Amino acid sequence: MSAKEYVAEVLEYVKESSPGQSEFYQAATEVFESLVPLLEEDDRYREHGILERIVTPERSIIFRVTWVDDSGRIRSNLGYRVQFNSAIGPYKGGLRFHPTVNLGIVKFLGFEQIYKNALTGLPIGGGKGGSNFDPKGKSDKEIMAFCQAFMSELFHHMGQTRDVPAGDIGVGAKEIGYMFGEYKRLTMRFEGAMTGKQIIWGGSLARKEATGYGSVYFAENILKHYGLEIKGKICTVSGAGNVAIYTIEKLKKMGALPVTCSDSKGTIYHPRGVDLNTLKAIKEVGRESLEKYAHIHKDATYIPLHQYPEGGHAVWNIPCDVAFPSATQNELTLVDAKNLVNNGCILVNEGANMPSTPEAIAYLKANGVYFGPAKAANAGGVAVSQLEMAQNASMQSWSFTEVDSRLFEIMKNIFNTAMNTSREFGEEGDLLMGANIAGFRRVANAMIDQGAV
Ligand code: NDP
Numbered sequence: 001m002s003a004k005e006y007v008a009e010v011l012e013y014v015k016e017s018s019p020g021q022s023e024f025y026q027a028a029t030e031v032f033e034s035l036v037p038l039l040e041e042d043d044r045y046r047e048h049g050i051l052e053r054i055v056t057p058e059r060s061i062i063f064r065v066t067w068v069d070d071s072g073r074i075r076s077n078l079g080y081r082v083q084f085n086s087a088i089g090p091y092k093g094g095l096r097f098h099p100t101v102n103l104g105i106v107k108f109l110g111f112e113q114i115y116k117n118a119l120t121g122l123p124i125g126g127g128k129g130g131s132n133f134d135p136k137g138k139s140d141k142e143i144m145a146f147c148q149a150f151m152s153e154l155f156h157h158m159g160q161t162r163d164v165p166a167g168d169i170g171v172g173a174k175e176i177g178y179m180f181g182e183y184k185r186l187t188m189r190f191e192g193a194m195t196g197k198q199i200i201w202g203g204s205l206a207r208k209e210a211t212g213y214g215s216v217y218f219a220e221n222i223l224k225h226y227g228l229e230i231k232g233k234i235c236t237v238s239g240a241g242n243v244a245i246y247t248i249e250k251l252k253k254m255g256a257l258p259v260t261c262s263d264s265k266g267t268i269y270h271p272r273g274v275d276l277n278t279l280k281a282i283k284e285v286g287r288e289s290l291e292k293y294a295h296i297h298k299d300a301t302y303i304p305l306h307q308y309p310e311g312g313h314a315v316w317n318i319p320c321d322v323a324f325p326s327a328t329q330n331e332l333t334l335v336d337a338k339n340l341v342n343n344g345c346i347l348v349n350e351g352a353n354m355p356s357t358p359e360a361i362a363y364l365k366a367n368g369v370y371f372g373p374a375k376a377a378n379a380g381g382v383a384v385s386q387l388e389m390a391q392n393a394s395m396q397s398w399s400f401t402e403v404d405s406r407l408f409e410i411m412k413n414i415f416n417t418a419m420n421t422s423r424e425f426g427e428e429g430d431l432l433m434g435a436n437i438a439g440f441r442r443v444a445n446a447m448i449d450q451g452a453v
């Protein structure tokens with residue numbers, strides 16, 4: 001059987017065994033198809049059944065989360081934790097609270113996390129979790145009630161050397177605080193079993209900034225490789241959450257001009273540059289709609305979501321040099337890729353997880369657009385999470401500069417690893433392939449060393 005046939009066979013198995021999990025199938029296809037050159041060169045991966053094993057979570061926990069809302073009504077949600085792979089360290093990955101969360105979404109995120117975490121070079125395995133709970137419009141009391149109920153099951157499966165959750169969409173420092181408080185109450189242990197904590201009770205400086213800052217460092221590495229720089233570049237950023245805000249902040253610090261941000265209702269286009277204080281006040285502190293931004297800044301335009309033609313997104317039709325999709329999966333489609341190319345975009349750098357569809361990625365590649373793949377470009381968040389674990393375990397806290405400079409080095413190493421691996425397999429500059437092969441190889445070799453488990 002050729003390597004291509006082996007990949008096709010395992011992908012067929014994924015389709016049959018995980019029906020309806022289209023995002024998971026998409027993620028598995030992207031990774032496995034790019035592994036063909038490695039599998040052709042080294043038979044051990046097939047002999048050890050690595051693909052069939054790595055595509056199956058070591059453990060999936062699905063549970064009911066029951067809580068009481070402000071009106072006294074008993075509410076019920078689904079909770080998930082997929083402990084995907086522990087070959088190189090304890091399960092590590094975020095929790096997402098969003099109404100679209102289901103097992104397929106959590107599995108796609110957990111699967112990506114395996115390779116992302118391996119690329120950081122740090123000892124962390126892959127996991128992900130979350131709930132279909134919608135934090136929007138909920139009071140603080142309701143969010144606390146939900147978080148405590150969620151933790152009343154999850155705590156059984158966690159621990160600083162076992163599984164260490166963090167934030168993702170809909171889960172920030174506030175939710176981590178409520179969950180950590182409940183974890184501590186139930187286990188009677190103050191330990192680094194969660195990351196993204198507030199600084200005064202065990203969080204790491206620069207964790208909040210890490211994914212966005214890391215994404216910009218990664219983009220800068222790509223540009224530098226081709227004799228370019230981020231300074232002076234017009235950048236479009238989607239999203240208005242943790243990743244987008246700190247991408248915009250770092251872009252400004254590095255002399256670029258970020259001109260957009262967006263949320264689930266619409267896009268802001270501010271040609272003289274997004275105003276960070278306004279953005280933070282509306283989305284980080286207030287959790288309000290971005291529409292308010294255009295009331296404050298009269299020279300900014302607000303484009304509501306429904307005003308844009310089908311299949312495309314307003315944010316990707318605004319001329320830019322570099323695009324930073326930093327909201328959610330499949331937010332950059334083929335229509336968007338065509339608009340970006342027509343408008344002269346030279347680099348797409350993925351801050352979100354799997355934001356570009358396979359058709360969009362193929363089109364960007366065919367048209368010579370540089371591409372920073374998610375599992376490399378957004379790995380700064382989980383990397384600093386591991387630095388938070390290291391600080392907790394040694395009862396130390398490092399300065400902002402210390403953490404940020406380690407982040408900077410880690411992003412440079414990830415870039416070099418992905419670039420060198422793409423060269424090794426004859427596709428120099430294909431960072432998607434380089435990142436997938438390098439991440440996979442580390443985990444797969446560890447699995448071989450550890451035998452049939
Ligand atoms: P946040 O919840 O802080 O922000 C998410 C932002 O994206 C919000 O502005 C939200 O809009 C928008 N958004 C979410 N879902 C949709 C949707 N279906 N359609 C349109 N807009 C949407 O999350 P993060 O910034 O933490 O996460 C953003 C992305 O980055 C995700 O893909 C996440 O997995 C990824 N990521 C996050 C890391 C982290 O450390 N936080 C690390 C690595 C990757 P609204 O405000 O209207 O809800």
Ligand code: 2IT
Nearest residue numbers: 093094166168381382385
């Ligand atoms: O997708 C991700 O890498 C995250 N949401 C961060 C995970 C973490 O454990 O910090």
